[in-house]
Amino acid sequence: MPELPEVETVKNELSPHIIGRCITGITLLWEGIVREPSAAEFRSRVTGQKITGITRHGKYLFFRLGSDDLLLIHLKMTGSLIIGQHSAEPPEYTQAIIHLEGETDIFFRDPRKFGLMRLVKDKSSITVKLGPEPLEAEFTPGVLAGLLPKRKAPIKALLFDQEFIAGIGNMYADEALYMAKIHPLRPGESLSPEEIGRLYNAIQRVLRTAIIHKGASVVNYLRPDGSPGTAHFDFKVAHGTGKYCANCGTAIKRIVVRNRGTYFCPKCQVI
DNA sequence: AAGAGACCCTGGATGC
DNA sequence: TGCATCCAGGGTCTCT
Numbered sequence: 001m002p003e004l005p006e007v008e009t010v011k012n013e014l015s016p017h018i019i020g021r022c023i024t025g026i027t028l029l030w031e032g033i034v035r036e037p038s039a040a041e042f043r044s045r046v047t048g049q050k051i052t053g054i055t056r057h058g059k060y061l062f063f064r065l066g067s068d069d070l071l072l073i074h075l076k077m078t079g080s081l082i083i084g085q086h087s088a089e090p091p092e093y094t095q096a097i098i099h100l101e102g103e104t105d106i107f108f109r110d111p112r113k114f115g116l117m118r119l120v121k122d123k124s125s126i127t128v129k130l131g132p133e134p135l136e137a138e139f140t141p142g143v144l145a146g147l148l149p150k151r152k153a154p155i156k157a158l159l160f161d162q163e164f165i166a167g168i169g170n171m172y173a174d175e176a177l178y179m180a181k182i183h184p185l186r187p188g189e190s191l192s193p194e195e196i197g198r199l200y201n202a203i204q205r206v207l208r209t210a211i212i213h214k215g216a217s218v219v220n221y222l223r224p225d226g227s228p229g230t231a232h233f234d235f236k237v238a239h240g241t242g243k244y245c246a247n248c249g250t251a252i253k254r255i256v257v258r259n260r261g262t263y264f265c266p267k268c269q270v271i
Numbered sequence: 272a273a274g275a276g277a278c279c280c281t282g283g284a285t286g287c
Numbered sequence: 288t289g290c291a292t293c294c295a296g297g298g299t300c301t302c303t
Contacts, residue, residue: 001296059297076297078281093282112280114297153274162298170296239295259276260296 002075003059004134004167005210005231006221010081011056013214013224017083017104018063022050027097029090033108035116042119045069046098058130058166062123072118072126073108079115080222082107091226109222130166134203139165141200148196151188155199157258158188168203170260171216171238176202177264178237183271184255184262209234237263 002010023046031039049065056062063071073081082091086103095113098106108115120126131147132139147165151158158164159173168176177184179202182195191199210216215229216238222228232238236246243252245265253266 003297074297077295078297111282112295112297114280116298151273157274160297258274261294 001077001169001171002079002215002221003169003172004056005172005207005213006215006229007056007059007061007075007167008211009215009223009229010075011054011061014081014083014106015054017224018051018100018106019054020050020052021104022101023047023065023098024101025099027099028095029097030095030113032113033095033110033115033117035118037119042117045119046071051100057123057127057133058162059169060126068121070120070123072116072120072123074116075110075221076112076114076116078112078221079108079110081224082109082222082226083224084226106224130162131164132166134165134167135207141197144200144203145193145196148188148191153188154185154257155182155188155191156184156260156262159203160258160260165203167207170262171232171235172203172206172210174238174263175206175235178269179206181268183269184257184264185271237265239263 025047026043028034028039034042049067051063052066053064054061059074061073065071084105084107086099086105090097090107091109093111094107094109096108096117132143156173156177159168159176160170176199180195180198182199210231213229213231213234214223215221216231217228237252241254244250245252245268248265248267250265250267252263255262
C-alpha cells in the first residue's frame, strides 16, 4: 500500500526520468482513472505539456505542467507508476499510459482501480485538508502534543487520518505504535507527554527507515523500475498474522479499528 | 466539531 | 476440482 515512504520513493525515482520532458500523448485503457475533467479534455490539456516539476503532499503526487496545470496522481491502495519503453508491452493491470518524448512511457498500473488522476489549477484545495507533514522540520513533538487534547478517537485512527497527520496509513501507524509501546485503542487525549515523545520519535524512525528501504511491497506496490521495496522486511507487527513479538515473544494480535486491520503486541502495548 | 460507518473495487486467499 | 465467500484499505461521503 503506498503510504508516505512509498509515494516519496516514487517521486524520487521518477523525477530524473520525467522532469523537463514533454508529454506526447495519453492512453487511457480505463477512462475512469481520470476523475476530472472529462477524458477528452484531460487528454487535450495534458498532451504537449512539459513536466516542469514533481512534488508530494501526504500521499498525493503533483506533476507541474508548463501550462501551470497540475496533474494530480493518487495511487490509493494498489497503484504503481512504472517507467518503461514505448515499445514495451504494458504491465498487467495497466489502466493508463503517459507517453513522453524520447521513447519513455509511464505505466499507471492499478489492479483494483482505486487510483486516480485529476487536473487541478491550484493544489491548495487538496493540501488545505492535510495535516502536518511528519518529516518536515515544522513537525515537532510540541506540534504533535498540540493535536491531541480533546481527541477521544483511538490513537490508531488519528494516525491514519490525513487531516491529523499527512502521509501515514495503516501499516506505518501500526509500526509506529508498536515501536512507541502504545496500545492502538488508547484515546488520543490520554497520551502522557512521555508517550507523545516516544510516538513522535517512532513516527520519524519508522518513516525514515522505510524511505531508506524504498518503501514496503506488501501487496502490489512497485518502484518505478518495477522492483519491490524492502521496508516490509523490517515490519514488526504490520500484517503480522502468525507473527510473534520480537521483544517478548507474545503472539501478535489483530483487531479492527475504523475498518482497518490493526496489529499489535498485547503484552508490550497495554491499554 | 468529532467520531463512526458505508462505499468503491477486484485479485487472491480461504472454505466447503 | 470448482465454486462461493471473504478480505485488503486508500479517500470520500453521510449520518449522528
